[in-house]
Amino acid sequence: MPVLAVNVDHVATLRQARMGIEPEPVTAAHLAELAGAHGIIVHLREDRRHIQDRDVRLLRECLQSRLNLEMAATEEMRDIALDVKPDSVCLVPEKRQELTTEGGLAVAGRVDEIKEYLAPIWEAGILSSLFIDPEPDQIDAATSIGTQYIELHTGAYADAPRGEKQDAELERLIEGIGHARAAGLKVNLGHGLNYRNVLAFQDVPGVSEYSIGHAIISRAIFTGMAEAVGEMARIVEGFAD
Numbered sequence: 064m065p066v067l068a069v070n071v072d073h074v075a076t077l078r079q080a081r082m083g084i085e086p087e088p089v090t091a092a093h094l095a096e097l098a099g100a101h102g103i104i105v106h107l108r109e110d111r112r113h114i115q116d117r118d119v120r121l122l123r124e125c126l127q128s129r130l131n132l133e134m135a136a137t138e139e140m141r142d143i144a145l146d147v148k149p150d151s152v153c154l155v156p157e158k159r160q161e162l163t164t165e166g167g168l169a170v171a172g173r174v175d176e177i178k179e180y181l182a183p184i185w186e187a188g189i190l191s192s193l194f195i196d197p198e199p200d201q202i203d204a205a206t207s208i209g210t211q212y213i214e215l216h217t218g219a220y221a222d223a224p225r226g227e228k229q230d231a232e233l234e235r236l237i238e239g240i241g242h243a244r245a246a247g248l249k250v251n252l253g254h255g256l257n258y259r260n261v262l263a264f265q266d267v268p269g270v271s272e273y274s275i276g277h278a279i280i281s282r283a284i285f286t287g288m289a290e291a292v293g294e295m296a297r298i299v300e301g302f303a304d
């Protein structure tokens with residue numbers, strides 16, 4: 064059964080708007096777990112614009128589900144991951160000026176470099192995922208690297224105007240999922256998914272986890288975390304296996 068992992072970065076975005084102590088992302092994570100999230104995701108960015116180091120540490124101590132740390136492939140982040148020991152890390156590209164992660168990580172042509180970067184992480188018993196575009200050469204490189212998971216970037220699909228363009232992006236993702244599964248990779252999906260556009264995947268098998276943040280936190284402002292997470296969890300758990 065596909066499961067939901069909830070990204071709580073934007074609870075921290077709101078807190079950082081006042082540099083204060085509320086709202087607390089750890090509380091949001093607990094409520095998400097109670098409402099059916101199978102994992103919690105945070106992106107510790109180099110510029111610390113939302114999630115802070117203490118959030119990652121507190122979540123590691125308190126969570127009962129899985130903690131997935133999204134991070135750039137830098138020495139600093141690897142040291143933090145080896146210290147905090149999340150259940151998994153997801154390597155993402157990061158640019159300081161971007162509003163959010165824009166494209167997938169370029170792994171094609173960087174197999175040895177990324178393998179070497181991940182080796183201490185694997186040795187510490189932490190699983191890895193690579194956030195990549197649904198391109199055959201990126202998926203093949205991820206397979207050669209030996210990562211357990213990939214997360215296919217759904218942003219191009221989510222941002223495309225409805226109609227032909229969006230259908231083409233959906234097709235690219237479906238082919239990517241099939242390609243990756245045939246190569247033995249576990250596949251997660253994420254970025255820009257919401258209560259409507261996620262429904263396109265209901266008959267698409269082979270997805271382990273849906274990684275969703277902004278749409279859930281946006282809805283939670285009006286309905287509360289429990290309802291917002293519960294509804295999304297029920298949606299994705301009803302999808303094809």
Ligand code: PXP
Nearest residue numbers: 164194253254255274275276277
């Ligand atoms: N997956 C990755 C790798 C991301 O960088 C993000 C955004 O932080 C998400 C999933 C969640 O995207 P959204 O907040 O649009 O649901």
